[in-house]
Each structure stands twice: as structure tokens, then as C-alpha cells.
Amino acid sequence: RGRADDQEPALRRNPGMGARVVYFDSRERTYIVTSGGFVLDFEFIPPATLRVTSAGVPMDWTVPTTATIVVRGADLTVHGLVDKQVTIVARQDSGLGGNVTIMDDLVYQNGTNSASSTQNLCVLAESDLNFDVTAVGANQRVNGFFYTKTGSIRVFDSARLGLTIDGSLFGRVVEWPVLLPFALTVNADPNLLLYPPPYLPMRPY
Numbered sequence: 001r002g003r004a005d006d007q008e009p010a011l012r013r014n015p016g017m018g019a020r021v022v023y024f025d026s027r028e029r030t031y032i033v034t035s036g037g038f039v040l041d042f043e044f045i046p047p048a049t050l051r052v053t054s055a056g057v058p059m060d061w062t063v064p065t066t067a068t069i070v071v072r073g074a075d076l077t078v079h080g081l082v083d084k085q086v087t088i089v090a091r092q093d094s095g096l097g098g099n100v101t102i103m104d105d106l107v108y109q110n111g112t113n114s115a116s117s118t119q120n121l122c123v124l125a126e127s128d129l130n131f132d133v134t135a136v137g138a139n140q141r142v143n144g145f146f147y148t149k150t151g152s153i154r155v156f157d158s159a160r161l162g163l164t165i166d167g168s169l170f171g172r173v174v175e176w177p178v179l180l181p182f183a184l185t186v187n188a189d190p191n192l193l194l195y196p197p198p199y200l201p202m203r204p205y
Contacts, residue, residue: 044080075099083109087122087198098127113166115191122197127151
């Protein structure tokens with residue numbers, strides 16, 4: 001576990017981890033999603049379903065074994081059970097969108113809390129990266145690689161007790177829960193190096 005200040009020099013030395021998010025637009029197996037400014041909700045539902053809800057209207061999409069999903073011009077919430085290899089990129093478009101909120105738990109379906117050859121996840125936000133829960137007093141657990149390019153990391157309080165991240169978290173934490181006790185735990189996942197999400201780690205230039 002480390003302070004945000006400790007992580008910023010590493011980001012400058014290795015700009016490849018999402019620093020140029022346009023890189024992901026043209027990768028093989030990339031799916032581009034636009035939403036006209038509506039907030040999109042992504043819910044992963046095994047086996048192989050991604051439920052995308054926009055303006056209250058859900059649509060189910062079958063997730064392939066490996067997928068890179070780029071969302072342009074919309075903010076995004078993500079939650080559920082991930083059972084594929086997925087990279088999600090939220091991009092700004094004309095100053096709109098690019099924010100990602102991880103809502104409640106976002107974990108691997110196999111229950112190991114560790115990346116594998118069939119289940120791994122990366123979430124890249126061009127703007128802010130937020131963590132939130134819907135239930136009062138909840139603990140939140142997320143698995144994967146989480147990165148914000150130009151924005152900040154906010155952990156909304158929602159009367160939460162703790163946030164556990166199994167993987168990696170890169171960015172600058174600017175907002176913490178005001179209610180105590182609160183614990184932020186980051187458990188490094190070495191399997192992210194063995195089984196990286198689609199097109200990570202890369203130097204996209």
C-alpha cells in the first residue's frame with residue numbers, strides 16, 4: 001500500500017499504461033461504444049453477458065473470450081462478476097465523459113481474486129476514477145488493474161467500512177470517506193503480469 005505521491009513518478013517513467021488512450025481505438029477485437037452523453041451502466045453477468053443500460057434501457061451483449069471496450073463521450077459505472085479477459089477504456093469526446101465509477105463489487109467469477117489466463121480485467125479512465133457502494137456499511141472489493149490518466153481517484157463514503165483492491169491502483173487519491181474507521185487495502189496481484197488484460201502492459205506509441 002502506498003500514497004498517491006509515491007506512484008506518480010512511476011507513471012511518468014512508464015507512460016504506456018493507458019497514457020495514450022487513443023491507442024486502444026484501433027486494436028484488434030476493440031468495440032467502440034457511444035452514448036450521446038447518457039451515463040452507461042456495465043454489469044458483468046456470467047456466463048459471458050455484459051448488460052449495458054443507457055437511459056434506463058438495458059441491452060445484453062455476449063462478451064467474447066478477449067475484448068477491449070472503448071466508451072467515448074459518456075460516463076460509466078461498472079460492477080458484477082468478470083469471467084472473460086476484458087479491458088475497458090472511458091474516453092472523453094468534446095470534453096464529455098471519461099469518468100468511471102466502480103459501483104459495489106467488481107470481481108472475477110472464479111472467486112480467486114487473482115487474474116488468470118481466462119479472467120482478467122483492466123479499467124482505464126481518461127477523467128476521474130470513483131469507487132462507490134449502494135448499501136450502507138458495505139465493504140467493497142474489486143479485482144484488476146485500475147488507472148486514471150488525467151483525473152483523480154475518489155472513494156465516496158456511502159457509510160462504507162472499507163475498500164479492498166486485488167491488483168493495481170494508479171492515480172491520485174483526492175477524496176476519502178469522512179466516516180471512520182475506513183481501510184483501503186491494495187493487494188498486489190502478480191498474476192496481472194503473467195496474464196495481463198488485453199493490450200496491457202504495453203507502450204502504446
